[in-house]
Amino acid sequence: MASRETIGPHPTRIEILKSAAAAFRRLGYHGATVEQIAAALHMKKGNLYYYFHNKEEILFACHQYSLERLMGLLHEVEQSGLAPDVKVRRLIVAGVHTILDELHGTALFLDLEALSPAHLKTIIAGRDQFDQGLRRLLEEGVKAGVFDRGDIKLRSFAMLGALNWIPRWYDPDGPATSQEIADRFADYLIAGLRVHEA
Amino acid sequence: MASRETIGPHPTRIEILKSAAAAFRRLGYHGATVEQIAAALHMKKGNLYYYFHNKEEILFACHQYSLERLMGLLHEVEQSGLAPDVKVRRLIVAGVHTILDELHGTALFLDLEALSPAHLKTIIAGRDQFDQGLRRLLEEGVKAGVFDRGDIKLRSFAMLGALNWIPRWYDPDGPATSQEIADRFADYLIAGLRVHEA
Numbered sequence: 001m002a003s004r005e006t007i008g009p010h011p012t013r014i015e016i017l018k019s020a021a022a023a024f025r026r027l028g029y030h031g032a033t034v035e036q037i038a039a040a041l042h043m044k045k046g047n048l049y050y051y052f053h054n055k056e057e058i059l060f061a062c063h064q065y066s067l068e069r070l071m072g073l074l075h076e077v078e079q080s081g082l083a084p085d086v087k088v089r090r091l092i093v094a095g096v097h098t099i100l101d102e103l104h105g106t107a108l109f110l111d112l113e114a115l116s117p118a119h120l121k122t123i124i125a126g127r128d129q130f131d132q133g134l135r136r137l138l139e140e141g142v143k144a145g146v147f148d149r150g151d152i153k154l155r156s157f158a159m160l161g162a163l164n165w166i167p168r169w170y171d172p173d174g175p176a177t178s179q180e181i182a183d184r185f186a187d188y189l190i191a192g193l194r195v196h197e198a
Numbered sequence: 199m200a201s202r203e204t205i206g207p208h209p210t211r212i213e214i215l216k217s218a219a220a221a222f223r224r225l226g227y228h229g230a231t232v233e234q235i236a237a238a239l240h241m242k243k244g245n246l247y248y249y250f251h252n253k254e255e256i257l258f259a260c261h262q263y264s265l266e267r268l269m270g271l272l273h274e275v276e277q278s279g280l281a282p283d284v285k286v287r288r289l290i291v292a293g294v295h296t297i298l299d300e301l302h303g304t305a306l307f308l309d310l311e312a313l314s315p316a317h318l319k320t321i322i323a324g325r326d327q328f329d330q331g332l333r334r335l336l337e338e339g340v341k342a343g344v345f346d347r348g349d350i351k352l353r354s355f356a357m358l359g360a361l362n363w364i365p366r367w368y369d370p371d372g373p374a375t376s377q378e379i380a381d382r383f384a385d386y387l388i389a390g391l392r393v394h395e396a
Contacts, residue, residue: 030228113226126268148389154374154382161363162356169355176352184352191346192390 004053011041015063016051020058021103025167029059029114062121066091067126069098074133084141088193089186091137095163096182100170131156147193159189209239214249215263218256219301223365227257227312258317262302265324267296272331282339286391287384289335293361298368303342323384329354345391357387 023032034055038048038070052058066147073094077087112120134156141147162185170181217238221230232253236246250256271292277283310318332354332381339345360383368379 030311066259113228150330150385151374151378151382154379155386157363158383161361161366162359164363164366165355165359167339168359168362176349178351181352184349188353188356188390189349190390191392191394192386192388194389194394195250196389196392196394 013051014065016041016048017062018057018103019063026186056114056116060115066098066103067123067130069102070095071126073098074130078133083146084137084144085146085190088137088141088190091134092186092189093182096166096185097178099163099166100178100181114191131160134159141193143193148195155193164188197198209241211249212263214246215237215260216301219260254312254314258313261321264296264301265321265328267300268293268328269324271296272328275333281344282335282342283344283388286335286339286388289332290361290384290387291380294364294383295376297361297364298376298379329358332357337389343393346393353391360387383387
């Protein structure tokens with residue numbers, strides 16, 4: 001979290017995004033103002049406008065940041081040479097950390113409707129690419145005989161839904177750490193993919 | 199869907215909710231106006247205000263309607279005397295139909311932030327009751343030796359996330375019917391719960 005202690009007089013772009021994501025989480029996208037985002041960073045509103053022209057640009061940058069992280073994870077995993085189920089596990093675990101620890105669980109989930117049409121198109125295209133990547137991993141697992149045959153598209157939607165919903169219930173003060181959530185989600189979501197005797 | 203053909207000059211409350219949910223789906227909650235909701239029902243805006251004082255009340259009524267349906271399903275399933283895995287299957291299948299066919303997939307998902315604090319509290323309390331019910335079914339399955347031991351709370355969140363995310367990707371003109379989605383989701387989400395040899 002971008003705490004007062006760690007943010008200096010000239011916050012980086014990512015510090016701004018983290019602080020904005022925290023404000024969006026707390027107040028909702030529509031509820032949070034640019035003033036509040038700037039104040040949390042001890043910035044003047046005018047200085048924040050040096051980085052972003054308006055609140056929508058900040059939201060877009062949050063989405064882009066999350067997507068870039070997730071796409072980076074996907075490529076790492078795809079090139080890892082690991083077994084398909086281990087690849088999927090890595091992607092789920094790292095995905096949960098990205099969702100929960102990087103931008104306060106908001107960025108993937110926040111009102112897509114608040115984005116401008118051009119930005120929305122970019123984000124949806126990025127998400128589609130991630131979805132495609134997950135499906136490739138599932139297909140790899142089916143071909144390797146590790147995962148059961150089945151509707152890969154619907155399974156990938158179920159997995160992404162489980163992950164994307166986390167910000168709705170996650171309580172940073174709750175009993176489960178992000179690591180525990182990541183591990184238990186991976187256990188459950190992968191168990192449903194495996195080939196089992198009926 | 200509340201089509202022009204089926205809605206008479208005096209739409210019922212549920213016809214209004216269905217039409218509003220369709221407008222929210224198409225235009226977003228913030229994008230849809232009461233005028234548009236009324237126009238789709240061939241009503242005057244003033245007549246719509248006879249039923250609901252404002253757009254937020256319509257949104258709240260959509261949430262309440264979905265929750266009541268889901269709670270009704272839960273009680274039916276709980277009293278059915280079926281095996282735990284069959285109960286969970288019924289709940290998932292009926293839940294998908296409620297989400298997709300009843301109110302155009304929007305009601306459970308739409309901006310909760312748009313609700314007034316009192317309405318939000320009511321809806322969150324209702325959701326919590328549903329979550330508790332799902333967890334009771336999962337526990338029943340664990341006790342019966344049908345479901346694997348594991349973190350029931352996190353599993354129930356994963357299941358609800360998969361379901362609640364459906365409106366984000368569902369395409370009424372897409373290849374999968376709501377029945378197929380319901381069946382495949384039940385297959386996958388229950389497979390991950392079962393006791394298996396490793």
